[in-house]
Each structure stands twice: as C-alpha cells, then as structure tokens.
Amino acid sequence: MGTVTLMLFGILIILVLLQVPIAIALAAASLLVVLIEGTVPLTLFIQTSFSSMDSFPLIAIPFFILAGDIMSRGGMARRLVDFIQSFVGSLTGSLGIITIIASFIFAAISGSGAATVASIGAILIPYMLKSGYAPGYAASISASAGALGPIVPPSIVFILYAVMANTSISDLFIAGIIPGVLVAVALVIVNYFICKKEGFGSLETTATLEAATTIVEKEKVGFWKALNEAKWALLAPVLILGGIYGGIVTPTEAAVVAVVYSLIICIFFYREINLNDFVGIFLKSAHTSGSILIFVSAASFFGQVLSIERIPQFLADTIAGWTTNPFIILLLINIFLLIVGMFMETVAAVLIFVPLLLPIVIPLGIDPVHFGMIICLNLSLGLITPPLGINLFIGSNIANIPFEKTFKYVAPIFGALLIVLLIITYVPSITLFLPNLIGG
Template sequence: MGSTLLILTLVFVVCLIINVPIAISLAIAALTVVLIEGTIPVSFLIQATFTSNDSFALLAVPFFILAGELMSTGGISKRLIDFFRSLVGSWTGSLGLITILASLIFAAISGSGAATVASIGGIMIPHMLKGGYKAPYAAALSASAGALGPIIPPSLVFIFYGIMAGVSISDMFIAGIVPGLLIAVTLIIINYIVCKKEGIVDVQSAEDKKSFWKALNEAKFALLTPVIILGGIYGGIVTPTEAAVLAVVYSLIVSLFIYKELKFSDLMDVFLRTTITSGTVMIFVGTATFFGRVLTLEQIPQFVANSISELTTSPIMVLLLINLFLLVVGMFIETVAAILIFIPILLPIVIPLGIDPLHFGMVVCFNLTIGLLTPPLGLNLFIGAKVANVKFESTFKYLTPMLIALLILLGIITYVPEITLFLPELLAK
C-alpha cells in the first residue's frame, strides 16, 4: 500500500518537474501503477476516461464557459460596470468598490475566477490607474475580487465537487451565497481602508457620468442574467445544466440583437475559445477520474484515512490538517484538478467524523480558491498583474492583507458550518 502511494507520488511529481501537463501526469502516474501491479487491465484507462465525461451534469461546464465568453464579448460586463458607477458615484475608493460589485454580479454569470478577472479587471484596471490607484493595488484588488467567481453561484468548481462527492449541485450553489457575500464585504472594507490611507477619492469625468436611471435602463438585461439563471435553478424550474443552456441562449439574444456588440462573425472566435477551455477541462476530468479509480482500487484513500486517524480523531484537528494541506496544494495545482484528484481521498476521511459533505465541499472550494491568488500558480494574480502591466511580486504588499482576511474567513467557514448550511436547510423546509 505504502509503496503504491510512493510510486504514484514520485511519478506524478517527476512529470510535473519536467513540465508534463497535469492531466497527462495524472494518467502516466496511474498507468505506471497499473503496469507494475498487473491486477488492473490497461484498457481501464480508456474506459474510465470515456465514462467520466459521459455525464449530463458535466454538460453545464462547457455551456457556462460559453455563456461567460458571450457575455464578456457582447458588452454585458461593460454595462454592469456603467450601472455600478452610476450607483456608487464619487467617493473614497469608489472605483475599487465598482470592481468588487461588478465582479460579484459577473461571477453569478460566468462561474469562473479567471473569466471574472479578465473581463471586469480588463475594463476596471485601466480606469483605476487613470484615477490615481497604484498599479500593484489595482491588480491585487481585481485578482481578489475574481475569487468570487468560484464561490458565488453558479460555480464550475461546485459542479465538479458535486459530481465527485455525490452532493446536490443546487445545494452547493445555495450554500455558496453567504460565503460569497462575506468575501465581497471583506474586500469592500479593505478597499475603503487602503484608499482612505492613500487618499484616493474618485472623481468621475463628465463622459463617465451617467444618470442612475439611464445606466439602469441600459444594464437591465445584463442585471436580469443572474436572476434568470439562479431563479430558474432555485425555483425548481431548471436543473443547473439546463440553466447553463438557458444562460447561453439568453446571452446570445442580448449580445446579438439587443446590445448588438457581438457580431455573427465574432461567434467563431467565441466558440473556438470555449472549445479550447472546455476541452482542457474535460481532459482533466477523464485522467483525474482514472487516477481516482486506481487510488480506490488500490485502497489508498483508506490507507490515508487510517494514517490520519492514528494521528488524531478530532474533527477540529482533521479539518485543520486538511486546510493546511489544501492551501499548499492550491499553490501548485489548478482548482478543478485539485478537486478531481483529492476529493476521492479526503471525503472518506471526513464522513466517518460526522462532517457534512456539503459543508466540507464549501471548505474545500473556498480553500482552493485562495490558491488562485498564491504563486507559483496564482492564476487570478497573474491575469491581474498582466492587465495592470506590473510584476506579480509588486502586488504582495496589497495582496497580503486580503489573503489574511480570506484565511480568517476560511477558518470561520470551517468551524461554523451554519454559515454554509443555513440557506440550504432553510430552503429545504
């Protein structure tokens, strides 16, 4: 048992060191064990990879990715920003506040942290730089606001966790509302403190000013998007997968025929970007499923669970150890890949301790979301730094208090399960 785990780990780490893509590294590591052990047929790789993608729930992933691409290209994100600008006006840190609020709404459309940073940050960072914000702070704030993407429903990360853990995806969406809002409020407070300290008072130029009612009228179809998506899911009208299709249809109609910023000639590029992103994710799903099934057949999750049980049986300590482990994992492995790899290992550890899988899912997803801000991976941070045209190291001064605040929130969510379970239990009555 121990030797099998050692082989898996060594092969996987070596593959990563020599820059083999994570998805392929997973397949090579698991296939090495299969060939050495000789008890599992090699054809199991093909079978596991194919059947893992043959899932109705997984159809939501490419559709939500497509919806995010359409809304980003079709002018929806721009109108969201104009609306919040008219709502907020000119005061201390208002451009930062607009960035957070627009990211909150866009996250409720795209379900992706990287998409949120690229879309909202791509528009707001130049405005913040023009308004006197330091480039490292603008990059750090946009990257941190992008952390709302995987937590505010609908979330691609929640979809993958729900599939891997056998938890209701709709319940995961509902459970993410309060933690997502807590992230937004925390960032708003930090933004105000930083801008107050640095004396940043945003004054809108004449061309930027719009009356609230005019901005609301222009943004009404954009603001209706999350209402339609989430309302359809929580109202029991559509499943998350059907909601993703609905989001695509709605965003196509709005972008093509109402805002008219998306041309038919642009669709091929949108579909191509979506296909590349979705294909990459689905390869992850296939090879990670094969990896996970090999782990299960070799009884490695039970081995790890027993090893941890020998150290401690306290749920408090187990959750602490898992959080520390995942914080390190998030620095090196992309969020979806980490969920696909480690949920089959970690879930058998926490369920016997009486930890609710729904609550544990929020802990895992929130934890790995922090990895979007921490190098060497730090996808959100790198996107924000690239848009602001600064080195990502220069953002650490401003990123540090945001990370500390998010870690405190992680601790609260970990040990106060009611924050996660309150809304699902209330709506279930």
C-alpha cells in the first residue's frame, strides 16, 4: 500500500489510542499526511469538507434528530408503551415484548438507536425491575430493541450510507422494512425463551405487575383508552413513511414534516412541552446534529485521501487475489464489520468504510441497497457488543448496574441477531423485494 498509506493509518490509530475524538483524528491524520507528502494542495481539505456537508439529503438528519427529541420529551414514547401494553397483557415476557414493539415504532419516528433506548428504556426498564425482571436482562433487551434504530426507516444511518454510496435514500428506507420486522421477530422469540427459562413474566411476576402502578396512570389502561391516547403517536410513522413512499415528499421534506407534526401534537394535543423546554430540546438536537456533520466533513476528506492513494482499489485487488467467491467475500466483510462495530461508533464506521468496501462488492454484482442493509445491520449489532456498545451503556445506566452485568443476557440475543444477519446477507431478495415491487 505504500509508505503514505501506512503513515495515514498509523497516525489515525495513534490518535484514537490517545482518545482523540474520531472526527478530529480523521481530519488530523489526513492533514498530516497531505502536509508530509506535499503533492496534494491544502485547499482540497476546505473544498472537500464544505462540499460534503453541502448536500440536500443530509438536511434530513438534523430534522429527524429534532423530531425524535421533541416526540421523546413530549410524551409520545410513553403513550406508545401504554398502548402496546394494553393488548400484549401478561404473556410470558410481556414487558420484553412491549419494549421490542415500542422500540420498533419509536425507531420509525426517531431514526436513532441511542434515542430509542433512552426514550423507551427510560420508561420500561424501571417498570421491568419493579416487576421482577433481572436488571441485566432489562438493560439487555432494551439495548437490543434500540438496535432497531439503524435498520428501521427512517434511519439516520441509511441516509449517511445513501450519501456515501450515491444511492437512493427512499429505496433504502423501503428495503429496511422486512429486515426490521425480522429483527423484531427474532428479539420476540429469544425474549420468550429467556423469560421462560428465568421465570420472568411468570404468574408470580404477573401478579406483581398487576399490583404495580401503570406507566401513565394509577390504574390499568384499557385498550381503547390507550389507543385514543396513542393515536397521534401511531400516526407519526404512517405520515412520515407514507409521504415518502407515496411520492408526496422527499425524505428530507418528510423530516421537516416530522418536526412540524411533532411540535403541533406535543404542544397543542399532549401539552407536555412549553416554551421553556424548547431551549434544551434544540440545544440537544443541535449538539447531536453538529457532531454527525463534523464526522461527515472529516470522513469525506479522509476518503478523498484514500482515493488519491488508491487504497480501495488495492483492497479490492487483494481480496480478489484471495478469492472471487461472493459468498466468502461477504462472510469476510461481515466478520470485519462486526469487529469494527465493537470498537467504532456507527456513524464513523459508515463514513470511513463504505468508500473502502463498496468498490469490492459492486464488481461482484451485489446491489448497493442490499449491501447497505448488510452494513447497517452489522453496525447495529455493534450497538450491543462491548467494549463500545453504546446502547448497553445507556441501558445499564438506566438500570443502575455495571456494564458487565448485561453480558449473560446479551449473548443469546446477539446469537439470534447474528442468524438474521446471515439470512439477510445471503438471501438478497428479503431486502430487495419491496424496492423492486414498488419501483416496478
């Protein structure tokens, strides 16, 4: 790969080990290599950084983040939980099922895994603890259900992948529906067996549950009352995704619609947000959005340097020298991405590795939309795998337990999701069925 390439990755690794933020490490490593080599003008950094952020699809990210924060603060998440509880009842592991379904629906509003855990987990983890669930399991199932965020549309990770891969955001959104359902079903199944084995949701636990206060009210919420309370929250994903798939709005415009809708509902109908809350909500959203856009800027320049050094082509040629079997190549990429997800934040991993891996799989005839689903699902598993495992950290903090207390329960959940990953990897029709059907 050459001295320059080794220097680029060497500086990056050193900076990361020194705990320099990844976005700054990417930019610094790229700039140092450019300065040392002297063949690339420094103006390329400015041009690449600004042009990467000057993208209409990227505008959707801060708006979806803002919509998710408003809906979380405004009571939508809590009403979704009550509605799902009203028809799930006291089945074995019922609170786990409620967590999974509520997370699925909320992910279709917020597009973020961490936001889903923070919103749904903050409501249900204390409730599970009160009802006899082990703290480690309560944190694990909430964190795992939050991993639906990157693969259920409208996923922020999908938007970033689409921008980096120059593919359709709408196609990725549509493609994420069936894999998202498969992941949710897998979680429900493994939740049932764990709860059956551990005795969570047994008759004794159910009695405790019924004796406890409900999440919103002091009495059991009936189905129709819960439906009436949650109707505006349930309408949100229908409005957002229906507008996109119906060709009424683009994904970026749908993000704006989501913000306006959430403001109207949370201020005038639920009345849980007032003017004093706006500053905190907007500051939190701006902080998250700014962090992502800095990643985009730094990673784009890093990718430009990689392209100049022909590193993607080198990797493609190297792997082709080992094997041209798509089955083996996809298996190697899956293993690689699972390891990456253990150590690197999802946004950074997408921005860094999509330009590297896409040139390897495109010559093999792998559809970019299908490959995007493989990448996003791999990295969503990284949200529940140590040492990074941001979802596990959030769940552990809510449950007030050490991070390592979740490992016993997250292992079988990870195994179930790994099976789903392999199915989606090697059965592309699962991902491409809906895009091909709707696209004609």
